[in-house]
Each structure stands twice: as C-alpha cells, then as structure tokens.
Amino acid sequence: MHASGADQVEEAVADCVAALGAVTDRDWRAVRAGRLEWTCRETATHIASDLIAYAGQLAGRAQNAYVPFEITLEGSEEGLDPADNEGALHVITTTGALLAAAVRTTPRSVRAFHPYPFRHANREGFAAMGVTEVLLHTHDIAEGLGIGYEPPADLASFVLTRLFPQVKPGPTPWRTLLWATGRGELPGREPVTAWRWSNNPVLRSERLTLEGVTPAAAADLSLVGDGGFAWVGGAAADGTRKGAGNVVKQYEEGVFHPEWGMYVLVRREDDLAVGAMGFHGVPDGDGRVEIGYDLVAGARGQGYATEALRTLSRWALEQDGIRTVAAVVDHENVPSQNVVTRAGFTRVSEGMGQISYELLSYELRG
Structure with missing residues (x-):
C-alpha cells in the first residue's frame, strides 16, 4: 500500500527520541552537531522548527511563502525557563505529532508552498521532508555526542524514493541517504558537496x-x-x-x-x-x-x-x-x-x- 507519510513521521520522531533520550544528561550546547556549524542544542531546535513549519504550511494552505511564525525553546519575555534536553525532545515529539496530524487531515490534492524546486509540495512531500530533517539531524547530533545511530532502513528508503529521485540506489538506503546529503561516502561515487531534494513536478x-x-x-x-x-x-x-x-x-x-x-x-x-x-x-x-x-x-x-x-x-x-x-x-x-x-x-x-x-x-x- 502506498504510504502518505504520517506513520513515517511518527516513526522517525520516535526513533530520534529513543536515540537521543539516552544522552539528555550531556551538555548539548557545548558540542557541535557533526559537520554542522550548529550546536547539538541548536540542531534539536531546528528539527522541531522544521516539523512545525511543515505542519503550518499544510494546515494553513500557504501558497506563496512560509507562514510567518517561529518556535523557540529558549524561554520568552514572560520569564519562562528554557527547555532542558528532555524538554527539547518533548517539543520534537509534539511538533512531529502535529505534522503527522496535518498529513492525515490534508486532502491528497492540496499543495502548499515550499521553495525548492517547484515552489510547492503535497502532503507526502512535506512528510518526506519532515522525515529527512529528523533522520539527518538526529545523525548529526548523535555524531556530535559520540553515539551510534542508524534509523530503520524503510524510513531512509521512504525519503530516497520521494525526494531524491535522481540518486541511484546504493548498498543500503541509509548509507545512500548519508552520501546523497554530504554525510558519507559510497564506493565508486564522488563525494557530495552540495545537494537539494526534489519534490515531484x-x-x-x-x-x-x-x-x-x-x-x-x-x-x-x-x-x-x-x-x-x-x-x-x-x-x-x-x-x-x-x-x-x-x-x-x-x-x-x-x-x-x-x-x-x-x-x-x-x-x-x-x-x-x-x-x-x-x-x-x-x-x-x-x-x-x-x-x-x-x-x-x-x-x-x-x-x-x-x-x-x-x-x-x-x-x-x-x-x-x-x-x-x-x-x-x-x-x-x-x-x-x-x-x-x-x-x-x-x-x-x-x-x-x-x-x-x-x-x-x-x-x-x-
């Protein structure tokens, strides 16, 4: 059965929380996330931001730009304390649930704004983009904190067959996705230094x-x-x-x-x-x-x-x-x-x- 992506968003988020939940006692603000310029804490915030942004695009039926709002985990003018690492994972769980709900309740024919490459995506595309952000940035955080991480192969395949149609399948979906996004090597292929995904035309x-x-x-x-x-x-x-x-x-x-x-x-x-x-x-x-x-x-x-x-x-x-x-x-x-x-x-x-x-x-x- 062809998947629209809500289940995959939930699975990816659960996998992320399970992997990073074991290291919430570490200082995520003091460590860079893999090859990124962001810290692990900033990368966790980015995951949550992308998930809620994609949910907002679908729910708001945005057509020409991103819905103008943002999420913060760092407290507010009202004096709320910043979320700790466990709180950050709770926010990721929540925003993931919101994206999954938006995917499930958005009609198949609806397309909302996303800048690349055709300035729109359907619910399946937004789900795949959300899964991509979760998988890759969980990998980045795990790499920064020195722990191993490998998501289920079907999640990486879900992403590749929807957002990377020009990437030839490799030895495993996860290794192929890492290579395609500049995070790994594949035998016989040149390293990737710049990449973008592609929703369907x-x-x-x-x-x-x-x-x-x-x-x-x-x-x-x-x-x-x-x-x-x-x-x-x-x-x-x-x-x-x-x-x-x-x-x-x-x-x-x-x-x-x-x-x-x-x-x-x-x-x-x-x-x-x-x-x-x-x-x-x-x-x-x-x-x-x-x-x-x-x-x-x-x-x-x-x-x-x-x-x-x-x-x-x-x-x-x-x-x-x-x-x-x-x-x-x-x-x-x-x-x-x-x-x-x-x-x-x-x-x-x-x-x-x-x-x-x-x-x-x-x-x-x-």
Missing part, C-alpha cells in the same frame, strides 16, 4: 493536474497498486503500469529525471486519475524527446488525452534546446492517431505497423 491544463510520478509511486503502480491515486474505474490501465515499470528501471539505473518522467493525469473536479502520460526518457542530443500516454477505459472520449498532450508537449518545447516532441502510434489505434493530430502533431513516417508523428518547436511558436 506538477503541470496544469484546463481540467487536469499532471502530477509527476515519484519512484515510490511508480513502484506501487508497477506492482498493481494505486500509486496513491484514486482511479476512474478503480485501477490504472495496463499501459500506465508498464510506464511505471520503466520509471522504476530508470531509477534503479540512476538515469531517472523527474521532469522527463511519467505524469498521472488527475481530474480536478473530483481528484480522480484518468490516465498517465510521459516521456520515454530525457531528450537526445538533437533535442528530440518521445512521449506516450494511456487512459483508463472509463475516461476515454472526453478529450483528456488531447488536453494533456498539448500541455506536456508545450512545456517540453519551452525547455532550452528542445526542438521536437515525437509520438509513435500503432497503425490500428485510430483514436490515438486522432489525439496526436488534434494536439498539433504532424505525421512524418510509417512502418512496421506504426505511424510516427512530430511536433516541432517552430510550429509551437507559430
């Missing part, structure tokens, strides 16, 4: 939201799951499952690029998925990229494929160096031929039972 057409598929969602779809979507007719079409399998293969090979991957087509009026559309891979050296698509039977004949194809093709041809979007359609698939024709593609060749179509960048400008 989203495009919008008149009636549809085109939601980029993460490796996590693709793996679930390829195994006959729903990928976290509610589908018209109850299930994704076979072509969608095949495309999801290709995404998984690309991810495992370290050649997956989310913007040039697969998008699920979600009808905004009822948040039901009607099909999928995507690129077969990144553009080639000539600026050519091939596109494919598939609709569930109950959503055909309503113009969704044409609408989505226009949107995704236009986006592609607006990217630097992209000159051609191509589509190959089986000779007997007349409805699909009509889709590409209505979307502005031109028939360029025919052979081996298939017809090739292209949409060129100058045609779009025209």
Whole structure:
C-alpha cells in the first residue's frame, strides 16, 4: 500500500527520541552537531522548527511563502525557563505529532508552498521532508555526542524514493541517504558537496493536474497498486503500469529525471486519475524527446488525452534546446492517431505497423 507519510513521521520522531533520550544528561550546547556549524542544542531546535513549519504550511494552505511564525525553546519575555534536553525532545515529539496530524487531515490534492524546486509540495512531500530533517539531524547530533545511530532502513528508503529521485540506489538506503546529503561516502561515487531534494513536478491544463510520478509511486503502480491515486474505474490501465515499470528501471539505473518522467493525469473536479502520460526518457542530443500516454477505459472520449498532450508537449518545447516532441502510434489505434493530430502533431513516417508523428518547436511558436 502506498504510504502518505504520517506513520513515517511518527516513526522517525520516535526513533530520534529513543536515540537521543539516552544522552539528555550531556551538555548539548557545548558540542557541535557533526559537520554542522550548529550546536547539538541548536540542531534539536531546528528539527522541531522544521516539523512545525511543515505542519503550518499544510494546515494553513500557504501558497506563496512560509507562514510567518517561529518556535523557540529558549524561554520568552514572560520569564519562562528554557527547555532542558528532555524538554527539547518533548517539543520534537509534539511538533512531529502535529505534522503527522496535518498529513492525515490534508486532502491528497492540496499543495502548499515550499521553495525548492517547484515552489510547492503535497502532503507526502512535506512528510518526506519532515522525515529527512529528523533522520539527518538526529545523525548529526548523535555524531556530535559520540553515539551510534542508524534509523530503520524503510524510513531512509521512504525519503530516497520521494525526494531524491535522481540518486541511484546504493548498498543500503541509509548509507545512500548519508552520501546523497554530504554525510558519507559510497564506493565508486564522488563525494557530495552540495545537494537539494526534489519534490515531484506538477503541470496544469484546463481540467487536469499532471502530477509527476515519484519512484515510490511508480513502484506501487508497477506492482498493481494505486500509486496513491484514486482511479476512474478503480485501477490504472495496463499501459500506465508498464510506464511505471520503466520509471522504476530508470531509477534503479540512476538515469531517472523527474521532469522527463511519467505524469498521472488527475481530474480536478473530483481528484480522480484518468490516465498517465510521459516521456520515454530525457531528450537526445538533437533535442528530440518521445512521449506516450494511456487512459483508463472509463475516461476515454472526453478529450483528456488531447488536453494533456498539448500541455506536456508545450512545456517540453519551452525547455532550452528542445526542438521536437515525437509520438509513435500503432497503425490500428485510430483514436490515438486522432489525439496526436488534434494536439498539433504532424505525421512524418510509417512502418512496421506504426505511424510516427512530430511536433516541432517552430510550429509551437507559430
């Protein structure tokens, strides 16, 4: 079953508190947290701050900036004493519970502001970001205090398959995550000196939201799951499952690029998925990229494929160096031929039972 992330937030926080609870008698203010410039105490405050900030973004449906508030563990003008280390862990537990609650109660389709890379994230993205902050900074604090720490492998995998889609899986999820965030080494890979996570891309057409598929969602779809979507007719079409399998293969090979991957087509009026559309891979050296698509039977004949194809093709041809979007359609698939024709593609060749179509960048400008 595809996870939305609330359980993972709670698990990560519980793991953090269990690990650091054994060293609350140490002076967290006097020790740097691993490779960070912050002290262990400042890093603990940062964990709590991120958890409550992400909960606030979701609960407040923030669209253009962060909700303008902050959390402090250092007392206040009213004379409250600063929280001790046990108090800091209590705050982390509380803010983690608030994020988990926000994830559980936020509708699947809601996206709120986050600056990188597409200026928005859904509930699953905020959950994954929260888990990332907890895991990595618990590691930093543990390293600073000289204790061992390794979280459950499924939590590191949860993060990697949602926020690090371009990172090729390594020997273990936790070692891979540490390497990907500049905290460790992996054999045969260059050290990471700068990094950022990546939430999934989203495009919008008149009636549809085109939601980029993460490796996590693709793996679930390829195994006959729903990928976290509610589908018209109850299930994704076979072509969608095949495309999801290709995404998984690309991810495992370290050649997956989310913007040039697969998008699920979600009808905004009822948040039901009607099909999928995507690129077969990144553009080639000539600026050519091939596109494919598939609709569930109950959503055909309503113009969704044409609408989505226009949107995704236009986006592609607006990217630097992209000159051609191509589509190959089986000779007997007349409805699909009509889709590409209505979307502005031109028939360029025919052979081996298939017809090739292209949409060129100058045609779009025209």
